[in-house]
Amino acid sequence: MIEIKNLSRHFGALKAVDEISFSVGSGTITGFLGPNGAGKTTAMRMMVGYLQPSAGSILLDGKSIFADPIATSARIGYLPEHNPLYDEMITQEILRYIADLRKMPAARFTQRLKYVVENCGLQDVLYQRVGTLSKGYRQRVGLAMAILHDPEILILDEPTSGLDPNQILEIRELIRSLGTQKTVLLSSHIMQEVQALCDRVLIINKGKIIVDDEIGKLNSYFKDYQVLHLELEAENPDFSEFLEYHPELEILSQAQEGEYFKLQIRVPAELDIKYDLARFISENGWLIVSLYAQQKSLEEIFHSLTKEGIAVPEQALEPLPKDAEAEIAEEMSSVEDHEDEGEQEI
Secondary structure (H helix, E strand, O other): OEEEEEEEEEEOOEEEEEEEEEEEOOOOEEEEEOOOOOOHHHHHHHHOOOOOOOEEEEEEOOEEOOOOHHHHHHHEEEEOOOOOOOOOOEHHHHHHHHHHHOOOOHHHHHHHHHHHHHHOOOHHHOOOEHHHOOHHHHHHHHHHHHHOOOOOEEEEEOOOOOOOHHHHHHHHHHHHHHHOOOEEEEEOOOHHHHHHHOOEEEEEEOOEEEEEEEHHHHHHHOOOEEEEEEEEEOOOOOOHHHHHHOOOOEEEEEEEEOOEEEEEEEEEOOOOOHHHHHHHHHHOOOEEEEEEEEOOOHHHHHHHHHOOOOOOOHHHHOOOOHHHHHHHHHHHHHHHHHHHHOOOOO
8 A cells, every 4th residue: 555665854964764665555554663763753744745755755556645645645644743733723623624625525524523523532522622622632633633534544643642541442442443444554652552553563763664574573583582481389499400401591580479489580592491391390290380481572672673773874973064954944943833833734
C-alpha cells in the first residue's frame, strides 16, 4: 500500500531523515519507533504530504503522493503529534468543518459522524467547545477527525497520548479493529501499546532505519544472554556442583518461598542447558514446577538498539550556512504558527 524509497529530509547539513526505505502492506498495523529527535515525526509528515522530501519517493499504490495531493489526502487519515484544533469550535462543528473541507456529502457525514462519536467516545462532549476539553478528549477529537472520511491508510503519531487507562484500552481496540481492514502506521512511546497492537516494528535512530522486522523476531537481534526462570518443589537445593561444570552461568537470584524454591540463572544465548539442568534436578530428587526462558521486553530491545545509535556525520556538526538557518527558522515558525492559531493539518 505504501512504499518508501530512499527518503531523505535535510535541514541544511542536518539529516533529519537519511535515505530510509520500507513498505507497509494493507491490513497490517506497523509500529514506528525511535527516540526523541530520531526523525519519525518528520518522516510521517512527509508521508502525508505535509513536508516535501529533500530526496527519495513516497508511493501509494505505485504512484507518488505528490502527483495528486487532493486524491492522496482522501485516502490517508493523519493524527499529528500535537493535534492542533480550533478551540473556539464545538466538537460537532469541527467535525462538520473537516467533512466540508473533504467535500463529504451530508448523508455520508451523518453516517460517519455517528460512527466516530461512538467509537471515539465523544457522546458527552459532542456539543462542548473544544477549548474546554481535557487533553484526553482533545486526542479523541483528533482521532475522530483522522478517521471521519474512512481512509484506507491511517498514520497516527502518539494516538493515545494524554488518555487515561480505560480510554487507552478503548482506543487500542478501535485501532486493532481498524487494522484488520486498513493500513495503520503508528508511533508510540508506550512499548506495551506497540506489543499489544503491532504485527511489525520499524525502529529509526538518527534518521536511519535500524530495524524492520516482525515484532516476534526482535529477540534474534541479541546474541548476548537469556535468563532462565526455575521453580522447584525443594528445600534450599544446592546448585554449586552444577555451576562447577558450567562456570559460564550466573545466578541472578534465588529464594525459598514456603515449600518452593525459585531461581533465576543468566545463561549465554548460544548455550542450551535445559536438558543438563533437568537431569541434575532429577538426580537430586527435586521436582520441577516450572522452567522457562525469559524473553527480552520491547523496552530492553529498544534501549539496546538505540542507546549507542549511529554515528552522526561530521558534516552535520559543522555550523549551518545562513540559507540553511533561514530554512529551519521558517520551518519552525510555520509549526509554531500552526500550534498557536490552532490550524488543522489536512
